[in-house]
Amino acid sequence: MTKLIPVPCFDYVVFGATGDLARRKLMPALYHRLRDGQVLDGSRIVGVSRRDLSDDDYRAMIREALDQFLPEEDKDAETIDSFLGMLRYVAADVGDEAGWPRLKELLEEGADRVRAFYLAVGPDLFTEICAGVGSRGLVTPQTRVVIEKPVGKDLASAEQVNEAVGKVFTEEQVFRIDHYLGKETVQNLMVLRFGNVLYEPLWNSAHVDHVQITVGETIGVGTRGGYYDTSGALRDMVQNHMLQLLCLVAMEPPDSFEANAVRDEKLKILKALKPIAGDNADIVTVRGQYRAGAANGNPAPGYLEEIGKDRSSTETFVALKAEISNWRWAGVPFYLRTGKRLPTRVSEIVVAFKPIPHSIFPKDAGTVEANRLVLRLQPDEGVKQWIMIKDPGPGGMRVRHVPLDMSFADAFKVRHPDAYERLLLDVVRGNQTLFMRRDEVEAAWRWIDPIREAWEASGTPLKPYVAGSWGPSAAIALIERDGRTWHED
Numbered sequence: 001m002t003k004l005i006p007v008p009c010f011d012y013v014v015f016g017a018t019g020d021l022a023r024r025k026l027m028p029a030l031y032h033r034l035r036d037g038q039v040l041d042g043s044r045i046v047g048v049s050r051r052d053l054s055d056d057d058y059r060a061m062i063r064e065a066l067d068q069f070l071p072e073e074d075k076d077a078e079t080i081d082s083f084l085g086m087l088r089y090v091a092a093d094v095g096d097e098a099g100w101p102r103l104k105e106l107l108e109e110g111a112d113r114v115r116a117f118y119l120a121v122g123p124d125l126f127t128e129i130c131a132g133v134g135s136r137g138l139v140t141p142q143t144r145v146v147i148e149k150p151v152g153k154d155l156a157s158a159e160q161v162n163e164a165v166g167k168v169f170t171e172e173q174v175f176r177i178d179h180y181l182g183k184e185t186v187q188n189l190m191v192l193r194f195g196n197v198l199y200e201p202l203w204n205s206a207h208v209d210h211v212q213i214t215v216g217e218t219i220g221v222g223t224r225g226g227y228y229d230t231s232g233a234l235r236d237m238v239q240n241h242m243l244q245l246l247c248l249v250a251m252e253p254p255d256s257f258e259a260n261a262v263r264d265e266k267l268k269i270l271k272a273l274k275p276i277a278g279d280n281a282d283i284v285t286v287r288g289q290y291r292a293g294a295a296n297g298n299p300a301p302g303y304l305e306e307i308g309k310d311r312s313s314t315e316t317f318v319a320l321k322a323e324i325s326n327w328r329w330a331g332v333p334f335y336l337r338t339g340k341r342l343p344t345r346v347s348e349i350v351v352a353f354k355p356i357p358h359s360i361f362p363k364d365a366g367t368v369e370a371n372r373l374v375l376r377l378q379p380d381e382g383v384k385q386w387i388m389i390k391d392p393g394p395g396g397m398r399v400r401h402v403p404l405d406m407s408f409a410d411a412f413k414v415r416h417p418d419a420y421e422r423l424l425l426d427v428v429r430g431n432q433t434l435f436m437r438r439d440e441v442e443a444a445w446r447w448i449d450p451i452r453e454a455w456e457a458s459g460t461p462l463k464p465y466v467a468g469s470w471g472p473s474a475a476i477a478l479i480e481r482d483g484r485t486w487h488e489d
């Protein structure tokens with residue numbers, strides 16, 4: 001049984017309290033932590049947004065959200081009432097003076113507590129909110145700020161946001177969240193690598209043939225079309241989630257699990273990524289946009305229909321081949337692909353080892369496949385180590401490729417917390433290990449920007465793909481021309 005240690009008493013101020021993120025993710029996550037006994041009496045959650053609501057109206061809204069987003073078995077009437085009791089609401093337009101005094105007054109009642117400002121609002125408001133809390137004296141030594149992605153849309157804008165945040169908060173107070181890092185499997189990747197002696201000796205170019213990272217979504221852009229059309233898959237997924245995963249696979253062992261030790265090693269990988277620019281971008285990257293097709297067995301519209309435009313140069317799919325210029329990884333490609341309207345919702349990392357140097361088995365024994373380690377982040381978090389075994393039974397020698405399968409849901413009969421549950425409380429604890437440091441975010445943009453610029457300069461049209469397929473055929477060619485294939489379970 002895991003021992004859960006309560007966190008210090010806090011005031012969590014959620015800007016964007018009526019939004020999708022707050023209702024669907026943040027409130028259910030904090031509810032679960034209360035239910036598990038990690039939230040001390042007296043802690044408060046203060047919602048801030050423009051809508052004119054009383055505390056009780058807001059509580060009614062969150063009661064509905066919990067009803068909608070909590071699994072039936074996790075609903076506990078008494079805990080829901082206690083949770084709603086923690087809520088306060090301040091109606092404020094952050095660009096307007098009117099609401100701030102009430103927020104200040106509320107927070108002064110708990111001046112000694114840990115105070116966290118969670119910016120669950122559009123990125124255009126980050127600067128204004130930071131300046132707002134700074135100028136009104138709301139930042140105490142025990143204060144932290146949580147910034148949702150995206151931090152900027154390129155290096156220049158990320159620097160501007162970081163600069164504005166840095167005027168009010170020290171870097172130790174800034175928590176740039178990438179919820180992928182809160183997933184069990186992602187942390188397990190570090191435990192597999194650094195808590196076992198088995199993998200580390202093989203974790204290099206002598207034994208690893210290549211790495212694949214796939215983040216697939218079955219959904220289209222839906223109601224997020226307006227935002228998405230200014231962003232695209234490279235900015236929305238590759239710059240943050242996928243590069244973070246790549247860093248965790250590729251980084252050198254940090255000397256401890258302390259935040260800066262881990263982040264220093266991730267940063268070295270981002271800096272060692274071989275630049276993709278100019279004509280090379282058309283060779284090692286593929287970008288696509290979905291046309292009408294199918295999703296979950298039903299007809300699905302194309303991207304342009306969804307966003308209501310005749311044309312758009314925004315990619316809803318990217319595949320690329322990244323390389324890391326260092327001793328450990330030289331010559332080992334990292335293939336990344338992500339897209340909307342793919343056949344399955346899946347996030348996984350595949351470490352494909354090299355084949356054996358020589359087979360001693362007769363030809364009719366079957367093919368000796370190379371080992372693969374597959375870490376699945378969603379939907380069913382778990383680890384599969386593919387190995388060769390003898391096909392059981394009498395008769396001649398036959399070999400078979402099978403997974404040693406550790407599905408976390410089957411292996412541990414416990415509830416698997418959502419990534420936000422861990423991350424929200426890490427903020428209160430002041431633990432930044434699973435959050436991105438300023439230089440990491442900027443280094444990621446420094447690698448991403450030239451890819452975008454090369455795409456714009458070349459004018460190569462986006463490759464169409466049918467909704468419900470694994471992207472344009474060029475994405476398959478990208479890996480197959482190197483004699484490899486995308487992993488299929």
Ligand SMILES: NC(=O)c1ccc[n+]([C@@H]2O[C@H](COP(=O)([O-])OP(=O)(O)OC[C@H]3O[C@@H](n4cnc5c(N)ncnc54)[C@H](OP(=O)(O)O)[C@@H]3O)[C@@H](O)[C@H]2O)c1
Binds near residue numbers: 094150
């Ligand atoms: N939704 C997700 O799953 C998700 C996942 C990852 C990252 N994010 C990021 O999280 C942020 C929020 O996303 P969301 O999907 O929750 O957006 P959303 O549903 O549009 O919510 C935005 C929130 O901001 C409030 N707001 C807007 N203007 C305001 C102002 N001037 N002053 C005070 N409050 C204001 C809105 O409430 P009022 O209209 O009542 O003011 C609403 O509560 C975005 O940066 C997004 O990129 C979201």
